[in-house]
Amino acid sequence: MQTEKDFAQKIFTDVREMSKSDLGVTRLGYSEKETQVLRYLEKVALGLSMNCSYDEAGNLWMTLEGKHPERPFLMVASHADSVPEGGNFDGLAGIVSGLCAAKAIKESGIQLDCNLNVVAFRCEEQGLIGSRAILGTLTPEDLNRRYRPECKLLGESMQDCGINPQALVQGKAYLNPKDVAAYFELHIEQGPKLEQSSQAKVGLVTGIRxxxxxxxxxxxxxxxxxxxxxxxxxxxxxxxxxxxxxxxxxxxxxxxxxxxxxxxxxxxxxxxxxxxxxxxxxxxxxxxxxxxxxxxxxxxxxxxxxxxxxxxxxxxxxxxxxxxxxxxEPALSDEHLINKLESSAAQENIPVICMPSGAGHDAGDIAQEGIPMAMIFIANQNGSHNHREAMRMEDFLSGVQILTRTLKDL
Ligand SMILES: [Zn+2]
CATH class of the missing domain: 3.30.70.360 (Alpha-Beta Plaits)
Structure with a gap:
């Protein structure tokens, strides 16, 4: 059986290889590269016997079926895209954490009460586009924006990926907040707090500023x-x-x-x-x-x-x-979920500290819609949105351990 570490490492290496640029990685939102990464992740999920589908905005949903698929589901999500010449872990780590948790749950022989959906959002770096599109908060102005002067309009890039952008700006929500019991997002920290902390390398996020x-x-x-x-x-x-x-x-x-x-x-x-x-x-x-x-x-x-x-x-x-x-508006984490994560960390003997997130995340607009949300931060050695961004595998696996136990216990 492949260890969790090898499983995660292989995904990180393969996706880095797939999207590497002169410096770091480049997988822009609604680009061919991003699509290629989603197809790869889909294959990994199919290998775990998860069901895969794409929503109206092209986000990838990987489902580990629970005993009661009709009940509100658990969601672990983050984004597949990156900034130009960015780091490999920003976004991807959150998706891989969900796949690791699904693998661990499946291999432990446990079936969760409800479905676990691991979601790879598209185009977070250009304004939380993939998540906002399914929450019904995307606007026609968003479609007419260019990320950089040499880029196509967002609407055109979406169309190139086989998506109908007009259907996403009618205010219609494709994700009903009531269907989500809890949302988790693991992410590298984008500041130096955890790296400089002598206490903990994993953070529990109290809210997004x-x-x-x-x-x-x-x-x-x-x-x-x-x-x-x-x-x-x-x-x-x-x-x-x-x-x-x-x-x-x-x-x-x-x-x-x-x-x-x-x-x-x-x-x-x-x-x-x-x-x-x-x-x-x-x-x-x-x-x-x-x-x-x-x-x-x-x-x-x-x-x-x-x-x-x-x-x-x-x-x-x-x-x-x-x-x-x-x-x-600030988006506060759900207190109950943070308490759950905290007690999971204690049971796993992993020290954690509570901290705010200064940067925006898909989790922010998820919480704005009333979905209970919590985030886990992992120490990052060289800052974010640059090719030198780094993350220790052992810190990542600590975060996965906390996440997995929490998903099992909810
Ligand atoms: Zn990110």
Whole structure:
């Protein structure tokens, strides 16, 4: 009998080989490569005597039949696609964890009460497309977007894969949330927390952070000669924005000390191309991204940001113009499922820590639809969305052990 480690390792190696690019792997959503990976996974699942089918969005469903197939089912899912020149484990690890669990359950001679569906979602990296399509939340605008300038429109790529995209943007849900008893997703961590933890290499995810973000807030001051204008006559947009960032950083540290879950980022800061070292800048454009598990914290910190901006307007004689704010709601994990995972980990003698997920996942929109959701994170040595991404097999197998026991016990 093939060990779980060999079984998993072979899938990781085969899929890496199938999708390798100059650096790392490239299997873009709704590409031929992604289809090829799904066909391969289907073959693996058939080898475990699972039933395989594709839904309206082309996601692959691999079913281990339970005693009562009519009952709400258990679901273990993640995505088959990757970013360009990305890592092999981001997404794939979650699908393989489900197949490993199915294999272990089958070989232990146990038949679960309900079906176990291991699902390989398509096109997560371009906006959770495969999962949103079957939840009925995909929009016509999504179909008219290009992932990168050289890519086809999403709708065209879907069509090339034999999918009817128009049927997916009518608001119709192909997955009834009531049919899912519990949803699990194992994923590599996309930050360094577990890798740097001396306590645990497996994390239980308490929720996926929501955010409020702006792409381009403008700070307008007065463009002027850097030598000729004394302090009291300046309306320096760069100085104003720098002051705002420093003030928000101090507030952020305060909130962390108070125990809030919060991350704050100004990822883009630009002055106009005509700007030079000897010109006081009259304009700065910058982005804002506030993420947290708590809607209350988000509202509080966003209000604080606007309050600080108003104060700085008065101090510096500048004006802030806010572009449209976008909101993504946080998705909390199901407490009961997290408790189950925690007790499975204790029974398996695997140390775990609880942590939020800063990045979005298919699990997020699944939870938004009211499906009980929980995620397991695995330590990752070199960060995510790059070809150096890494994962130790022993950490992965610890996650699989926790998942398998939980599926059996539910
Ligand atoms: Zn991912």
């Amino acid at each position: 929501g955010n409020v973000f702006h792409r381009a807030i403008r700070c307008l001051g007065e463009t002027a000669h850097s030598g000729a204008i004394d302090f009291e006559f300046r309306h320096d947009a760069v100085a104003a924005v720098a002051q705002l960032f420093a003030a928000m950083r101090a507030h952020w540290i305060e909130r962390l000390k108070a125990g809030d879950d919060l991350v704050y980022t100004n990822g883009v800061v630009n002055t106009p191309p005509s700007q030079s070292f000897n010109i006081i800048s009259g304009e700065v454009t910058f982005s804002l991204d506030i993420r947290t598990l708590s809607v209350q914290t988000r509202e509080y910190f966003y209000e604080l940001f606007k309050k600080e901006a108003r104060k700085i307007e008065a101090d510096f004689g500048v004006r802030f113009e806010f572009d449209q704010a976008f909101y993504i």
